[in-house]
Amino acid sequence: MNDSSTSGELAAGLRELLVRLAPGDRLPSSRELIQQYRVGPATVARAIALLAAEGSVVTRPGSGTYVARRAGTEKGAVDTAWQTVALTDRAVDTHLIAEPRLPPPAGTITMDGGYIHRSLQPTRGLGAALARAARRPDAWDRATANGLPALRAVFARIAGGGVTPDDVLVTAGGQSALSIAFRAIAGPGSPVLVESPSYPGALAAARAAGLRPVPVPLDTDGVRPDLLAEALAMTGARLLYCQPTFHNPTGTVLAPERRRQVLDVARASGAFVIEDDFARHLGHGGPVPRPLVADDGDGTVVHVTSLTKPVAPSLRIGALIARGPVMERMRAVRMVDDFFIARPLQEAALELLSSPSWDRHVRALGADLRQRCAWLTAALSLELPAATVTSAPAGGLHLWLRLPPGVDDTALTAAARQRGVAVSAGSRYFATEPPAAHLRLGFAATAGHAELEEGARRLGAALREVEAGR
Structure with missing residues (x-):
């Protein structure tokens, strides 16, 4: 040719x-x-x-x-x-937060969930709020990028201190807020300090943003300021992610004297503190500490909150609270992501939070959670006497159970699932090697007392099976 x-x-x-x-x-x-x-x-x-x-x-x-x-x-x-x-090598690792490929067998008792049971949700109030919101003449108009001013004002009031509506950015739940904050504050390859153990969703979001989680140990009073200062100096990190109130998974509350120390250490290093305040409305009836952002006078804290945990899984409404250029950066990331949050959902959240029934719901939920926590603690002491509940949490949805020496948490999780109870392996909550084997056990997603007792019984049988096979 x-x-x-x-x-x-x-x-x-x-x-x-x-x-x-x-x-x-x-x-x-x-x-x-x-x-x-x-x-x-x-x-x-x-x-x-x-x-x-x-x-x-x-x-x-x-x-x-x-x-x-x-x-x-x-x-x-x-x-x-x-x-x-x-696609090159930019894989997004979701193994810490992905649901099992197969649904649990019928009759499985759910103790690995992070949401409250349907019987605890304010479904009637939420339905009424959504109906009222949908009837608004402007319900389907475009919302402002920052969120509805009235809803931002409510979030500012809940945070307290000197927070104003202009400091608030409405987000699609807490997980979205974390993703925005990580991407806005630190560049790919940067270290981010995290409590050890920590929330798996935060670890996944940080890694998806290209960040490198570095663990900082905590004890019964929360993250240790001395080790935090050392980690900031060694790594040059400019970001700390923490859960000062009813920490997930341990239930720990950052001690009053440490709250100021953590902010002082971060400020001295020129670092931001992302405060994940997911459990603000999950106290068990006692006083709930003020959020760190309420006592932050120079923009060190980036506050994350959400309505999903105390209301229902599909109320994907949360907020970021911050001051200064960091808020402008986060607003820009949010704008690129999705322009704005659906207005009907924002209106429904505003209706719910503004209703007289909201405070009643929070009080009733706290009483229910306290009772469930006590039921499960008692059942575990009877069925798993060799395991130890690390502390009695004053809020939150979970117990942190330390397993007997030599027990593999992933093996126990699998054996428990075979016996019809779903629990979370503690190794998922550590950025690096865990110092001991734990389980996170939820007491909020079950139907009630009988299921919690039966779940503990099945878990005890699974533990004996694993120990016998060693």
Whole structure:
């Protein structure tokens, strides 16, 4: 074939070649076709474009031209191997937060959840709030990027201190708020200090943002300021993620004297503190400490809160509270992500928080959670006497159970699931190697007393099975 050959003639020759190749095989490169058929680059490009238009080949920029899947082959047998190259190495690790591939067997007692049982949710009030919100003339108008002013004012009032509505950014729940904050504050490859143990969702969000979690141990009074100062100095980190109130998973509350120390240490290092205040409305009836942001006078704290935990899983409304350029950065990230949060959901949240029934719900929920916590603690002491509840939490949804020496938490989790009780392996809550084996046990997602006792009984049987197999 000479230089006067048409692209149609070249395409015909390549069709003969395609017959001898299998779907997914790579065609010779453009340079090889130019040399083999003695044509110009434009002729080759037009011939390949003709074959691609008729579906005979697929082109992958930077990789080459490949034989397309032929008509009549098994539906769904798409060759996506090329995507491995195109996606490079930016994988998002969700193993810490992903749900099991298979649903739990019927009758499984749920003690691994992070939401309250349907019987504890204010479903009637929430339904009424959503109905009232939907009837507003402007309910389906575009919301402002920062969130409804009235809703921001409510979040500012709950935070207290000198927080104003202008310091509040409404988000699609707490997880979204964490993702925004991590991406806005620190660049890929940067260290972020986290309590050890810590919330798996935060670890996943930090890693998805390209950050490197560095653990800082905590004790019964919360994160240790001395080790925090040492970690900031050693790593050069400019970000700490912590849960000062009813910490997940341990239930720890940061001691009053340490609250000021943590802020002082962070300020001296020029670091931000992301305060995850997810459990603000999950106290068990006693006093709930003021959030760190209420006593922050210079913009050190980035406060995260959410309505999802005390209300219902699908009320995906939360807030970020911050002052200064960091808020402008987070607003910009939010704008790029999704422009604004659906107005009807914001209106419903505002209706719910403004209703007289809200305070009644929070008080009733606290009483229920306190009772459930006591039931499960008592059942565990009876069914798993060799395991230890590390502390009696004054708020939150979980107990942190230390297992007997030598017991593997993942093996016990699997054995428990086989016996019809779902629990969380403690190793999921550590950024690095855990110092001991634990389980996180939820007492809020079950139907009530009987299920908590039965769950403890099944877990005790699973523990004995694992110990016998060692």
